[in-house]
Amino acid sequence: MKKLLAICLWLPLTAGAMDSTMLRQRLQQAASASGQDYIRARAAILTEGKANQLALQKAAEDDSLTWQQRLMARICCEWVEREPEIVALRKYACRTDPEYQKHEKEWRPYRCGDRPLLMSLLQNAFKEKRLWYYYLELLWKRTGEYGEDGGDMLPTRSWPEHAQIALRGQPEEYYWFQILRDAVRRDPRLKSKDAEEAYNSLIRNKRAEAMPELMAAFLASVGESASESAQTGNTDKRRFLSVFSLAEIARPQDASLFDKYIGDRPGFDDLKFYVERARKRPPVEEPAESSFRLGHVSETPKIPLSPRR
Numbered sequence: 001m002k003k004l005l006a007i008c009l010w011l012p013l014t015a016g017a018m019d020s021t022m023l024r025q026r027l028q029q030a031a032s033a034s035g036q037d038y039i040r041a042r043a044a045i046l047t048e049g050k051a052n053q054l055a056l057q058k059a060a061e062d063d064s065l066t067w068q069q070r071l072m073a074r075i076c077c078e079w080v081e082r083e084p085e086i087v088a089l090r091k092y093a094c095r096t097d098p099e100y101q102k103h104e105k106e107w108r109p110y111r112c113g114d115r116p117l118l119m120s121l122l123q124n125a126f127k128e129k130r131l132w133y134y135y136l137e138l139l140w141k142r143t144g145e146y147g148e149d150g151g152d153m154l155p156t157r158s159w160p161e162h163a164q165i166a167l168r169g170q171p172e173e174y175y176w177f178q179i180l181r182d183a184v185r186r187d188p189r190l191k192s193k194d195a196e197e198a199y200n201s202l203i204r205n206k207r208a209e210a211m212p213e214l215m216a217a218f219l220a221s222v223g224e225s226a227s228e229s230a231q232t233g234n235t236d237k238r239r240f241l242s243v244f245s246l247a248e249i250a251r252p253q254d255a256s257l258f259d260k261y262i263g264d265r266p267g268f269d270d271l272k273f274y275v276e277r278a279r280k281r282p283p284v285e286e287p288a289e290s291s292f293r294l295g296h297v298s299e300t301p302k303i304p305l306s307p308r309r
Contacts, residue, residue, distance in 0.1 A: 018052060020055065023045070023052070023055055023056075023059060024059075026041065026044050027045065027059060027065070027072045027076075028069055029041045029044070030044075030072050031071070031072045033141075034142055035141070035144075038141045038143060039143055042075070042076065042079070045072075045076050046076055046079055046080065049080060052076075052080070053080050056073045056077045056080070057077055059073035060073040060074045067175070067178055067289065068182075070289075071133075071136065071140075071175050071178075074133045075133040075134070077292075078131065078133040078294055079134075081294055082131060082134075082294065082295075086131055086134050088129075089126070089129050089147075090147055091147075092122075094121045094122055099121060100114075100117065100118075103117055122158070122162055123162050123165060126163065126166040127165075127166050128297060130296060130297065131295060132166075132172040132295050133172070136163075136172065136175050136176060136179070138160055138163045139160055139163055139176060139179065140175075140179050146159040147159065171290030171291070172290055174288075174290050175289075175290075177205070177210065179198075180198040180201055180202050180210070181198075181202065181207075181210045183195050184198050184199050184217050185213050185216075188213075188217045189217070189220045190217055190221050195217075203246065203249070206248075208250065208251050208254075208284045209284065211246070211250055211251060212254075212257075214246055215246060215257045215258075218246060219260075219261060243261065243271055244271060244274060246258075247271060247274040247277075248274065250275070250278035250281075251278065251281065251283065252278060252279050252280070252283060253283075255275050255276075255278050258275045259275070
């Protein structure tokens with residue numbers, strides 16, 4: 001009798017959960033989609049609600065899945081556990097915040113008006129909520145699921161910027177750089193704006209682990225072999241600076257990539273010094289994927305809201 005009762009109690013908790021094969025497929029579908037197609041694919045995973053939560057938590061750290069599938073599982077876990085907080089952030093209206101009322105008059109004399117105050121309030125809200133995977137989702141999938149009160153908030157185009165800032169220095173930022181690498185890998189000629197921005201962001205953040213993608217993109221965009229470069233004698237300053245920026249973050253194992261490009265190219269002798277310096281750097285290991293965690297609302301150091309004097 002006790003065994004039958006235990007089974008009856010267990011069934012409602014598991015009956016709605018999809019099997020692992022179906023979950024893998026849906027994670028892959030969502031990971032491959034963007035925009036509205038992505039939102040529909042995500043909904044197909046979330047439709048079971050908490051019944052899928054244990055399976056999603058397991059998938060979040062399943063090494064047999066791709067990093068995209070693991071990230072998708074983490075995003076869905078956060079939606080299941082913290083949806084009210086995601087909705088609250090989207091409904092947050094800066095101008096109704098008591099802190100806005102307290103500081104708004106201080107900004108009136110400035111030509112910029114209350115824009116810096118709004119920016120600071122919104123950034124504080126992002127940091128306090130600690131919705132790491134919602135932020136990654138905004139950046140990765142371009143869902144447009146930003147603030148709902150557009151008339152009372154900063155323009156929604158600022159949300160991706162706030163998401164990036166909130167992720168800075170967090171273990172989950174690992175995924176943001178993976179997303180950028182993937183964008184460059186899929187479009188090595190940097191034809192799209194997304195790929196070009198990803199390329200520049202990886203260099204700006206000195207992501208040495210992205211050197212294979214960065215160098216492949218540089219060579220593809222140049223469209224010349226080392227021998228063709230030597231024949232033309234092209235010492236275009238912009239290309240020189242691009243190779244210089246790459247050499248500054250290169251790992252020892254990347255030095256041979258530069259040798260193929262520079263060769264006997266006129267005007268590039270100075271670069272050889274920086275390539276040799278790259279050879280002598282300590283080895284740089286591939287960053288490790290972060291363990292899965294769900295953030296929680298937390299008091300964090302806040303950006304000052306008063307104008308600088």
